[in-house]
Amino acid sequence: MDSALAEAVRESHAFGGLLYVLAPDGQALWLAVMTGGPYEVALPWTRVAVTDPMPVADAVREQRLVWIDGQEEMARRYPRLALVLPYDFALAAAPVASKATVRGGLVLLWPGDHPPQLSRDEREAVETGCRRLGALLRQAADRGDPLLPPGRPRTLPPPPGRTLSPAEAPTIAAFLDRLPEGACALDLKGCITFITPAAADLLGVDSDDLLGALPWEALPWMDVPQVEDRYRAALISQKPQTFTVLRPPDAWLSFELYPDSSGISVRITPAGKAQDTPAPKTAPAAGPGRAAVLYHLMHLATTLTEAVSVRDVVDQTADRLLPALGAQGMVLMTAEDGRLRIHGHRGYSPDLMDRFDAVPLSLANPAVSVLTTGEPDFFPTFADLKRSYPSTVHEDGMAAWAVLPLISSGRPIGSLVLAYNRPHTFSPSERAVLTSLAGLVGQALDRARLYDSKDHLSHRLQSALLPHRLPHVPGLKAAARYLPAARGLGIGGDFYDLIRLDAHTAAAAIGDVQGHNEDAAALMGQVRTAVHAHATVGAPPDRVLARTNRLLADLDPGLFTSCLYAHLDLARHRACLATAGHPPPLLRHADGRTELLDVPPGLLLGIAPDTQYPTLEFPLPPGCVLVLYTDGLVESPGVDLDDATAALAGLVEQEDPTDLDAMADALIRHAPAPVDDIALLLISFRSDPERSDDHRARNLP
Numbered sequence: 089m090d091s092a093l094a095e096a097v098r099e100s101h102a103f104g105g106l107l108y109v110l111a112p113d114g115q116a117l118w119l120a121v122m123t124g125g126p127y128e129v130a131l132p133w134t135r136v137a138v139t140d141p142m143p144v145a146d147a148v149r150e151q152r153l154v155w156i157d158g159q160e161e162m163a164r165r166y167p168r169l170a171l172v173l174p175y176d177f178a179l180a181a182a183p184v185a186s187k188a189t190v191r192g193g194l195v196l197l198w199p200g201d202h203p204p205q206l207s208r209d210e211r212e213a214v215e216t217g218c219r220r221l222g223a224l225l226r227q228a229a230d231r232g233d234p235l236l237p238p239g240r241p242r243t244l245p246p247p248p249g250r251t252l253s254p255a256e257a258p259t260i261a262a263f264l265d266r267l268p269e270g271a272c273a274l275d276l277k278g279c280i281t282f283i284t285p286a287a288a289d290l291l292g293v294d295s296d297d298l299l300g301a302l303p304w305e306a307l308p309w310m311d312v313p314q315v316e317d318r319y320r321a322a323l324i325s326q327k328p329q330t331f332t333v334l335r336p337p338d339a340w341l342s343f344e345l346y347p348d349s350s351g352i353s354v355r356i357t358p359a360g361k362a363q364d365t366p367a368p369k370t371a372p373a374a375g376p377g378r379a380a381v382l383y384h385l386m387h388l389a390t391t392l393t394e395a396v397s398v399r400d401v402v403d404q405t406a407d408r409l410l411p412a413l414g415a416q417g418m419v420l421m422t423a424e425d426g427r428l429r430i431h432g433h434r435g436y437s438p439d440l441m442d443r444f445d446a447v448p449l450s451l452a453n454p455a456v457s458v459l460t461t462g463e464p465d466f467f468p469t470f471a472d473l474k475r476s477y478p479s480t481v482h483e484d485g486m487a488a489w490a491v492l493p494l495i496s497s498g499r500p501i502g503s504l505v506l507a508y509n510r511p512h513t514f515s516p517s518e519r520a521v522l523t524s525l526a527g528l529v530g531q532a533l534d535r536a537r538l539y540d541s542k543d544h545l546s547h548r549l550q551s552a553l554l555p556h557r558l559p560h561v562p563g564l565k566a567a568a569r570y571l572p573a574a575r576g577l578g579i580g581g582d583f584y585d586l587i588r589l590d591a592h593t594a595a596a597a598i599g600d601v602q603g604h605n606e607d608a609a610a611l612m613g614q615v616r617t618a619v620h621a622h623a624t625v626g627a628p629p630d631r632v633l634a635r636t637n638r639l640l641a642d643l644d645p646g647l648f649t650s651c652l653y654a655h656l657d658l659a660r661h662r663a664c665l666a667t668a669g670h671p672p673p674l675l676r677h678a679d680g681r682t683e684l685l686d687v688p689p690g691l692l693l694g695i696a697p698d699t700q701y702p703t704l705e706f707p708l709p710p711g712c713v714l715v716l717y718t719d720g721l722v723e724s725p726g727v728d729l730d731d732a733t734a735a736l737a738g739l740v741e742q743e744d745p746t747d748l749d750a751m752a753d754a755l756i757r758h759a760p761a762p763v764d765d766i767a768l769l770l771i772s773f774r775s776d777p778e779r780s781d782d783h784r785a786r787n788l789p
Contacts, residue, residue: 096217103349104197109235123244126277143181144193154181157204175324176200186222199326246350270356322347392532402432417507454491455503462500465491466514488512494530559588563658567748571766581608582718582767592659595623598716599651629666633701641697649693666701678711682737714771720764
């Protein structure tokens, strides 16, 4: 696998590559192998949901090559990625597949000066690499080898450089030593691997203290955002970069960075003193580098804007913060009904969290104190925590804690605990960054709690408007499903109903009110009630729809409704249908043949008050299944409706007609991604009208 990725990078003339493996559930891509950069740069994207707005997710989901020719196009198409990596580079993402099965994704990176399009040779190299990687993933799966990385992804070493002869090495070293300016080399992680004596003199540090170190960690005066940012820019864009830094007290140094796929060469020269620029206060660097924190701060900010639910906020915070800050544990809490409620955690056992969940706000506890005062607390050691809270028992095995207030609209709404497994000194700058991060989390959490509340209310409203259980009707067996659209509040206007009229007759209705909001749901309740009322007084199908239409015309809700109504005569084994602009039903015969019932069309309800609705009468032989559905089950962008309906009929033919629940689940499972609500009602007819079955409705979240 490693050599296949390296070959794909080399043959396509890219400088870096990432291989993602599709999880068994098909919902996420995990970074397995990478080359051309350090793991830390790819850290925010070690796991990518297939639905994420990311090039590799689009490539896998849509099974096509995604090409981004530079920074401007990246900002336009993938603004979240462009915000976190604001550098000029080109990118190609392609699905990795074998035998028509997608198994992962390949991402290749080129310098920012790459031509606007891939060349034919480059495209062929990408396609060849994907085929080879797909075959290797298939072979690994056939052997039962684990495909997902057990920990962090493997990082391949850079390609070897030119090998120097024994005579060349001292000559080159002498040449560099004679230069009046300084020079050093960085590996792909940014660590110093070589430095000339002149460079060490300019930096004011012995060369032995610099080898193997990151410049912004070994030299406190280089711990400024621009230094690490220019290193990242050189690494990712593969273009030269420059910056100037003040070495206290008054020595300005100019740095020129020249990157390639194996590392970065740095030229260091004295620079003229900038006028009126105060010398920065120097202090030992503590915690992660400032640029790295700002980098992850930007990424967290962009991902939290897309977090919808409280669960999303918990997962995004844990996924982004813990690796960036070097923390090992996290707990996210809010105040509810006078108690501290834990909404999510990472790095702690569920049993321990259960003991702390719902503790009263009167308890002497750092999380409670921070929530009450809105002031953060930092405990570098357990002794510091014990001094402030003498009753604390050391149960979590951690050694240092940051307890941060979650602020929204100027008030504390909860607490965020970050825990470290070793003592940790929190510098003033790190405390400020952590407090800012908690502010972002607090705002996102407040929005998510509001969304969850609305979503819960929507589900309760939708559940109240739809049948909890279908009635017992002798001679019938029924199953129903409701699935809200993927967008909106999870509430809509689709409905279904099964009505027992007397011992030998029943009625079935299904409809779709325009919209996905409270107005649509309210009108749906009115329509369903009207249909039910007209049906129970014995009105035939055409009258039921005509009277309901008149009611909607009088109400003038500004929304139109489709509806199909069926009168079922179980004694005569016949049905009579009328439709108001609704998709035609399917009838599966006992022999498996499925036909589309050509019901004469009628206008949508609510358009014209005096509309007439023609009917269709047809036989219901024992063993047949009547399939009523709304358009969300078949409609999909770019798919012909007739083809989609024919495909639905094919699925109905394949399913067991004696197990309507399994049939309903199969039809819902094979439906397109729900951009519209879906309602489904299946009814089968028995030869024994005295037999009664338990009919269940299932309204899916």
